Amino acid sequence: MANRALRSILATLLAVALVASGSRNDAVAAGATKHPRLSLVRGDREPPEGRHKPSAEAIKALREAVAKKPRDRQARFDLVMGLTRAGKLAEALAAARAWRQRDAYNLVVVRLIGDLYAQLGQTRAAQRAYSAVVELLPKSADAQRALATVMKQAGQLAAAHERLLAAAALAPKDSRIAFELADTAQRLARQLRAKGRSAQAAQLAAAAEKRFKAIIDGPSTPAKIAYPARQRLAQIYAARRNGTRDAAKRRALDEAIGKLAVGGAVNDIKVYLTWDTNRTDVDLWVTNPTGETINYKHKRGALGGALYGDVTDGYGPESFTTQSAAKGTYVVAVNFYGTRRQAFREARGEVVVVLDEGRPSERRFVLPYRLFRPKQTVTVARVVVR
Known part of the structure; x- marks a missing residue:
């Protein structure tokens, strides 16, 4: 360009x-995003220490x-x-x-x-x-x-999609970049569809689906990337199933979801974490209503929620899923574990929280964050379950 x-x-x-x-961010002022059973309260974008005004x-x-x-x-x-x-x-x-x-x-x-x-x-x-x-x-x-x-x-998102296309061209074998490109294309498709640009939205959605399939089928794709790609493809199939009344099509889509072996495409809470640098380890921490923290050290909680993936070499994604959330509050945080980089030591990225995944009431929240040095942690959201 x-x-x-x-x-x-x-x-x-x-x-x-x-x-x-x-x-x-600006949306925080609105407080909780309400739902009959699930609500999301946005948290911080940066660690609390970033708010303190230093003395002379x-x-x-x-x-x-x-x-x-x-x-x-x-x-x-x-x-x-x-x-x-x-x-x-x-x-x-x-x-x-x-x-x-x-x-x-x-x-x-x-x-x-x-x-x-x-x-x-x-x-x-x-x-x-x-x-x-x-x-x-x-x-x-x-x-x-x-x-x-x-x-x-x-x-x-359109400009971001162009940059990710360029990144993918420079690193065609990097499945992590391919995953983020597919994710961004999917999000851009939703945005365009909401604006009435259906033809462009359909093209981008088809491209995203094709990329997720290619990631899954790639012989060198690591499991920690293939699994979240299967999760995303299951979401696509679930949305397609919810949009048709044709019994045969619904059965076929249910079978396709089952073959992806992701433990079901209908969940109360799904969380995805990504970040923007290679050779950097950023971790997703989710604390359930009992105070139990699910992270790379403790991947399955007593209430059923589970973490998939501990990506230690950059980009992510890491994901958390709970099919049936317990009453109370789930706290979603991001921890900057460490980096092997010298020239680019901060971590910026996004947490995507999906509520009612795979249901007609599904909603997504994109939560940007920024961490300046290893060992910092920021709480990006709280999900309240009634």
Whole structure:
């Protein structure tokens, strides 16, 4: 894509920087999304510590840490974020630009600069900064995918889909990128269908279904990717079954769902976690109403909920399913376990919560998150079961 076209698309991303600077998104103010039995309350976008305004003494200590170790990326990052939380945006931008002079290919600082320019109202400069994510590393699938994450969090699914197509072309054997591309195509199809663009929606939905099948059938696809792909295909078949009264078609679709062996396509709660960087371990934690946490250490809960997948090398997906949810509250959190990367150490991504999966009342909630360093945790949602 030419730079001019890319920057035109990236202009739509500027709103996300304003959201990302806070810990909560606009939909949180609406509180719980109500349902006769299940309701979802949105949580935080960033860890709680990101909301604290540092003191002048703390800012001074952050500057001293950078002066003492100018090559320390964590010290540089802490200074930029500290200045941002303190409301000193111009100083934060200066610190970020000084960092980039030493570390030009670090995608974290590139995105930070774009965020800061946007918050300062410097639209053209923000566009140039965001475009640099892929202009610096045009042959990097990671860079394309990272930019796609920013686009999705801005609600620009069509632009995100284009970036993921580019990432898939650069890494055609990466089933994790293929999974996210199929997922984004599926979501974009729903969006277009809601706008009355049925023909385009049908094409994208068919492409998503084809990609999920290819992932499942791929001889080198790891089980931790093939299983969630089977889950998604089962959802497609369940929706198709719910949309027809033809008994023969319903039986055939039920048989197809059964062959996928995902334990049923009708569930009270389904949760998917993805993130935007390779060689990075991000974990899904779900705490059930008894206080029991289901995660990579404890994959099956006493109340029946279960986690599938512990993806330790990047992207995800990880998923949690409970077919029959117990009364009470399920807490959905994301933990940044660790990374083997040097140039791109933060984790941004999405949690998708599906309520009443496979039923006519099915609803989906997309919850962006951002974690700045390993060992941080953010609670993105609570699901209340009555």
